[in-house]
Amino acid sequence: MRTANPRTIVIWTLVALIGAAGWTVLALSRGEEVSAAWMVAAALGTYAIAYRFYAKFIAYKVLKVDRTRATPAERLNNGIDFHPTDRRVLLGHHFAAIAGAGPLVGPVLAAQMGYLPGTIWIIAGVVFAGAVQDMVVLFFSTRRDGRSLGQMAREEIGPFGGAAALVATFVIMIILLGVLALVIVNALAQSPWGTFSIAMTIPIALLMGFYLRVLRPGRVAEVSLIGVALLLLALVAGRWVAESSWADTFTLAPSTLVVWMVAYGFIASILPVWMLLAPRDYLSTFMKIGTIFLLALGVVVALPTLKMDAVTDFASRGDGPVFAGSLFPFVFITIACGALSGFHALISSGTTPKMIQKETQVRMIGYGSMLMESSVAVMALVAASIIDPGLYFAMNAPAGVIGDTVQNASQVVGSWGYQISPEALARAAENVEEASLLSRTGGAPTLAIGVSEIFSQVTGDGLRAFWYHFAIMFEALFILTALDAGTRVGRFMLQDMLGNVHRPFKNVSWKPGLVITSAIVCGLWGYFLWVGVHEPLGGINQLFPIFGISNQLLAAVALAVCTTLLVKSGRLKWAWITGVPLVWDATVTLTASYQKVFSSDPKVGFFKQRQVFQDAIDRGEVLPPAKSMDDMHTVVTNSTVDGVLTAVLALLIVVVIADATRVCVRHVRRPALSTLSEAPYVESKIIAPAGLFPTKEEKEEERLAVASASSESPASAP
């Protein structure tokens, strides 16, 4: 064991002080202007300490990562999907795979409760739950040749829990796709600029696909550069279109966009991967990494002032317009991906473990990437908190609540204690060249306003509208990619399930099966999208909590698998590492599910809502925000579907957790009954550092290895 030298102690004390100073200012300031710099300080200080101490403790004391043990990438190297990948490259791959719209949208919506609850959960959640989950799943999957979460659940917990996990994953995927699509519809509706530039991504991707397939196979970097250049051109051209006579063609109503979106999802998912999905993916990865980097730079350079309250009254009253329910449990549900995301477990078990060079790198790849994702969530929260709170609420409250004129909206938002004049609301829309910003729910438009605010503080006001649409394009791009990729994954699961009933479905390239299952998957998420767009109570308001609950429930499955594995692999003493986050996550999420199903507040409880509206229908009344009897029936149907869905999801997860607990208890009582499907030990021949920067010992080890093996094979990387 290395003893700490004085310099190290001084450095880490300073880091701790910076983090503590950030937290102190955030916690103590009320009613004064707080700079976003303190939020950044609190976040980065905490991440550094957590990575250095907690993650290291988990890696070496709990998981006991073994640098002499060969990973699947080394043992099963086939030069394609299994191959040892440089840790810095894999960090990029893994981060690009886990980062998406979730961490950008969730914190924006959670800002309704003020910036403080969100900040605390994003940072504490990632340190103790999210990053731990990602790292532990990555570790166990690496020990199992890159088995998927579902396979691990089946093998380690049992066929019953495994099947429940599989069905839950499928349902969660459908809800995810529906909600993400809804976010985009809300951002693009009535916006010719946005709609045109997003539509242009399709021909651009087709061109790139053709280039890579026919002209110059595999030249990804150059084709991505061409693609990004064309994308920026499409963005600039969007403004010309919006000002030309074509504007009407691209000014689409939400319901029209739904049809286009579902049609796109279906066609894209049955086209070959090379045509649309692969090139789109290159484009969105480029834009994703580039924009996140620019945003981080913008936040640090501009250091904007937070205008939102630290904690709003909605946190305790639970009657917020963005989503209903009180701080506990709903802030945790809403933030979702930036703090703890079940979906990451699907990446950490699957692609990444097949490429990791060394077990010791799980800390950097698993924990480190998730810290980066969390910092993206912090930036999204900053972006939502620096815009005028009056504008924030006018943008995020459903039209049924604030009406569709700026006068009305100004009045309603004013009654909540946030003053904004009708002129200011109209001007905000004009500044970004949109017809209106009222009820642009879903988080993406709000984030885009925040981003355009930050960027125009750096580049000047002239580019504000451009940055707004840049941010919309950036989100829409990878949400559309996710629709395509997600539909394929959902289809794959469905083919597998249907294959048990009708054999040919198992063959994934059987064309009729492919088309049928694609249509079913698109139909299912299309249904939620349709419902969301036509929901009188506000689609995001109704559906986002279900999305948050489902994502957190998937995290509960992942954490249950991790805890079971810790127990079964003789790490009972350390099972709290994932056990405590599991208990917390299950408590939060099941409480939220319970409230969503049984609450007697019609704003929160789906069945109470159904009852209130059904009683009104029986009396022949129309309750606001519904405008007609049709609306009333829509509300009743939707609340029933939403309530049943929430209950089913919660039940599935309770089954998984109960089954996992049974296996754990059995193992503790009679260890001989358990089986552990770990790949046998093979000695590793690869020498590679564990962290981003090699230590002195690692450099020495590498030097010696190169010297002794120089005749065998050339070094792979500079």
Added chain:
Amino acid sequence: MLRSVRWYVRELTDESAYDRYVAHVRHGHPDAEVPSRRDFERMRTDRQEADPRQGFRCC
């Protein structure tokens, strides 16, 4: 500096996948048949086609 940026971009975009595969095949079987780049890239997208969980992106 420029070399390492180029290396990183090629690795991150998987442009280096073909070179890596050729090196891998040659390493085990020095005189084995190596597919052309075109065929190799086709094989890669076909694999993704068959199992879409490969390279899946998150929310």
